[in-house]
Amino acid sequence: MALGNGTTTPTIDDYALESKLVEVPVTWYAFDANSTHMWIEVKATYTATSPINITEIGLLGIMKDAISTSDVWFLLFRDVVPQISLDVDQTLEVRYYVYVRYG
Numbered sequence: 001m002a003l004g005n006g007t008t009t010p011t012i013d014d015y016a017l018e019s020k021l022v023e024v025p026v027t028w029y030a031f032d033a034n035s036t037h038m039w040i041e042v043k044a045t046y047t048a049t050s051p052i053n054i055t056e057i058g059l060l061g062i063m064k065d066a067i068s069t070s071d072v073w074f075l076l077f078r079d080v081v082p083q084i085s086l087d088v089d090q091t092l093e094v095r096y097y098v099y100v101r102y103g
Contacts, residue, residue: 001044001094004056010078017058037101045093048086056080059096
């Protein structure tokens with residue numbers, strides 16, 4: 001995931017956060033599927049090392065580049081949220097829950 005301080009309303013054309021501040025590794029995830037749907041839930045936890053104001057959150061995906069086989073990050077979702085202010089050592093937990101129904 002990534003945290004930023006952009007404020008522009010998300011659009012379908014977004015390919016990056018407006019103003020990325022920090023990337024946050026996913027610390028937990030779950031996936032399940034059946035004959036009608038699939039879902040994935042991911043969680044990231046960020047502890048501030050300096051004061052930070054967060055107004056946008058993004059869920060990133062990763063894939064291998066077909067030519068160089070290096071990792072390529074891409075934006076799956078971007079959300080603008082009311083400002084979240086963290087002081088040093090304060091923690092923010094972010095969860096995304098994605099549900100896909102077949103057909």
